[in-house]
Amino acid sequence: MSQGKSTRKTVFVLNGPNLNLLGMREPEIYGYDTLDDIAGQLEDQAHELGLEVDIRQSNHEGHLVDWLHEAAADKALAVILNAGAFTHTSIALYDAISAIDVPVIEVHLSNPAAREEFRHKSLLAPVAKGTICGFGALSYQLALDATQKL
Numbered sequence: 001m002s003q004g005k006s007t008r009k010t011v012f013v014l015n016g017p018n019l020n021l022l023g024m025r026e027p028e029i030y031g032y033d034t035l036d037d038i039a040g041q042l043e044d045q046a047h048e049l050g051l052e053v054d055i056r057q058s059n060h061e062g063h064l065v066d067w068l069h070e071a072a073a074d075k076a077l078a079v080i081l082n083a084g085a086f087t088h089t090s091i092a093l094y095d096a097i098s099a100i101d102v103p104v105i106e107v108h109l110s111n112p113a114a115r116e117e118f119r120h121k122s123l124l125a126p127v128a129k130g131t132i133c134g135f136g137a138l139s140y141q142l143a144l145d146a147t148q149k150l
Helices: 035-049 061-073 084-088 091-099 138-149
Strands: 010-015 052-057 078-082 104-108 130-133
Touching (some): 010 035, 104 138, 130 138
Parallel strands (some): 078 104
16 A cells, blocks of 8 residues: 555444443433444445444543554544544543544534533544534444545
């Protein structure tokens, strides 16, 4: 593989803690789509865009750090990251995003600014290429569209 921008056109879609419970956990906030539903929508969209998506979920911060490093090693086109609660607490994810040259798009199903005070500050936003939030499952699709402009 050549140096520089990915020729594989792979977008990593990384999901953090409790996102495995989508569809069951507080559907009035997060909606009724499961993570599998969102994955299917993204796979269809990626196919239309000529992209590949590598979709993963973990409740463990270190897995997300390792996957960010892997995205860089694989020269991924971009990372779409819904870090869940780690958004507000993880210096390790901040450092991992800072350390890689792959653009990271921060995604949230809900609008953190319209929720509890402790959710208002994202530690990741300053090192993310951009943030898309508040559009439910559509937030992921908007992020995947945005990868075409990077």
